[in-house]
Amino acid sequence: ETGVTQTPRHLVMGMTNKKSLKCEQHLGHNAMYWYKQSAKKPLELMFVYNFKEQTENNSVPSRFSPECPNSSHLFLHLHTLQPEDSALYLCASSQRGATNEKLFFGSGTQLSVL
């Protein structure tokens, strides 16, 4: 148990569906992240939020829309996805948002887009 909880664990959606991924951290951290992990590729940073403010958007298509209502919760809203968006989506948190500090990851949401 890392203190970061993601739901759902698995999600299958059609290209016209709208769904949301949820992440919650119980660690009192101020920074939260969305990462994408595709098969045989390194983790790709998608978004960073620090104190609820988005501090990084790594050229992510607009069909992915993040939301951070408070420092403990992070959402990723999905709409009109493509099959190539199928991947494991991982949420992480850290104390201050500095890249030389330890990250705490959730178990991920395995997304399949049909």
Next chain:
Amino acid sequence: KNEVEQSPQNLTAQEGEFITINCSYSVGISALHWLQQHPGGGIVSLFMLSSGKKKHGRLIATINIQEKHSSLHITASHPRDSAVYICAVTGTASKLTFGTGTRLQVTL
């Protein structure tokens, strides 16, 4: 070519063997991370180091800044060590870059 290269990509070992996973990087860094990802996806941070050596239980991580190289060693390996081990570096531009991982399978 990735800024972070790991070797081997896949590794099979028998229980009890001493295991070494290597990570080479091509940029200046302020920190290097070793992460463990079990089947099912969850990632756990094992070590963060910027110099020398760290030890936690049967795991040892070393880094040689001059050679831009780090190793993760597992002593007395066990089937529960089976996982993907990921190296990541924090570059001088404060960007975190990940390797593609080493898939370890430890058999009885």
